[in-house]
Amino acid sequence: MAHEKSLRKTHGVATAQDVAKDVGVSLTTVSRCFANPELVSKRTRDKIFAVANRLGYSPNIAARVLASRRSNLIGLMVDDFKDPDNLDLFHFVSAEAQQRNFHAILLNTNHERSAIGSGSIENSLLQQVDGLLVSASYLSQETIDRCAIQDKRVVILGRKSGDPAFSSVYSDNEGGAAQVADYFHANKIQRPAFVGGNAQATVTAERRAGFVQRVEQHYGFQPIVREIGANDYTMAFNMAEELLCLPKPPDGYFCATELLAVGLLDGLQEMNSNPERGTPLVVGFGSSTLSRLTRYKLTSVTYPIEDMVRTATSHLIDTIGSGMTGPKRIPFPCVLTEGAPID
Amino acid sequence: MAHEKSLRKTHGVATAQDVAKDVGVSLTTVSRCFANPELVSKRTRDKIFAVANRLGYSPNIAARVLASRRSNLIGLMVDDFKDPDNLDLFHFVSAEAQQRNFHAILLNTNHERSAIGSGSIENSLLQQVDGLLVSASYLSQETIDRCAIQDKRVVILGRKSGDPAFSSVYSDNEGGAAQVADYFHANKIQRPAFVGGNAQATVTAERRAGFVQRVEQHYGFQPIVREIGANDYTMAFNMAEELLCLPKPPDGYFCATELLAVGLLDGLQEMNSNPERGTPLVVGFGSSTLSRLTRYKLTSVTYPIEDMVRTATSHLIDTIGSGMTGPKRIPFPCVLTEGAPID
DNA sequence: TTAAAAAAAGCAAGCGTTTGCATTTTTGAT
């Protein structure tokens, strides 16, 4: 029948078409009104927004993504959901992304569940993303490569990019660690020790290296080095016992993360039956919110994590928009902060 | 020219069409092979997967969503990104969702940035989601309603649903809190106190109510009640001083969350110059991973958070798939756990 | 064998946008 056309969808959400018809403009104009408002005259724009509002219209993302080939989605790859540091990370990424009209999603690297053919949801999601922020610290180069395969923008966060094609934003771990050695030396520490998590992680390696080298320089010998395998409170806690039972226990501990520092501190305190020897110095590394959850005014090497994350995110989004402005390496300095007050 | 058709896209990702052509089947079959494998014969299926694999094909989500009107996305609404509890939450939701081939995204409720017409990205995202898990504990009923507007499935997590149309999964806060009063009474506590965060939050209210009522029952008087406004470590820490300076300071504290308990404990410890009086009892409420980051073996009312979250997620996804099986209320019991050992 | 039922595969019409290009309207300068 001729009038079939006038049948309106009774259910479902309003589409741009609905708005267009109601206002009396073309679908195109409505579309532009939301995607490139500056291309439509103020008069029409106002009318369109008014109607859109009344009809409860808002653009269908799927359709938009399909048509424009841009998802305005960036993925944050981390290797452990549960690491408290990653919470901050995700939060800052989200915040910055939101300001640039992007949205961030979390991608876990652990799941090597490629069994199900190439159909895994992770895989598809990866394909949808406009760019990738890779923060996994002990991620194989191979994995990183795989990310860039679809000529997707990627920015490495937290370690110098190995591949010259990728930008990276990272902190000066060696430098920061060296400062700790200086600090120990200045404070008359006799037997410095290093406690790290996963020895494979580049951050651990860098922090160890920077520390060990500077210690040798100051002391002429190597510090005690322990790597407990993971960034884990309990393991650090237990490490305290082992170290205290050494014939000559250390009197200065440099922990590769704040979580380790807190764990170790708690462990030391638990053990310490003769407090008259004075508490050993414990120094951490990081800027997690963790410090806000404990009573220790931890001395710690810090770096401007929020700045770094926002810079990385921002840079990523920039390179997505424009035609790749050549990869950059953006280092951030570390500073040793004594007993940072809570909050 | 007649042979134009054979021109292949030189750039970009392989599409289902490409795979179909290569294998020699129809586009439809390829599509089904990924969406409903059971509908295609094993022979063809294998061939298709092989080719898909070789070509690096994986379905374009945007297209799929557009065509099927299902995003396989669920949103988790929380009111504070940074709350450590919400980290767990998101993690469990993600895990469960992933098992059901869904993906979870985080939606923040704080941002009342509707200024920008109806075009905000949050708004659009909300529209894309197949269902919503609402965990914001002090969320207005109005906001919740707005969520359900597009006949979207929603499950309330953490408090009894006010609206009979929504399912909810929650813990028995009153009951748990009452157990604390029992515990205090059994342990000869003389002056019980309650320390809560945001008084508006339903969880706070319920825990307070359950505790106060049972205390009255046992003691014949009301406990001291303090609400510090937010679930914040530092504020709890400081509250310790205020309470200790009372003419008759409490000797048993029930804190509405674990974070508060830890903060208060630290604060008490900091203050406590005459330890011979014995340490007061501090009891928390919750099951966050927080307890794994501190040395306290906190006595605390716990509930099976992982179970709860997975149940909620699962239930949500179920109701998305099928035609709504009538809203349910799924309560979980709380139990008081004495000095839970660290992990 | 053969017919009916079940399984597998294909057709084609969407899904709701974006966007290059063409067309119309407005503006501004003569």
Next chain:
DNA sequence: ATCAAAAATGCAAACGCTTGCTTTTTTTAA
């Protein structure tokens, strides 16, 4: 008033998949 340039709008072809329905193939039962 006149015309070119700029601004605003419209047209229609994608974008890559899903799905109701139809057609073909295979299986099952008689």
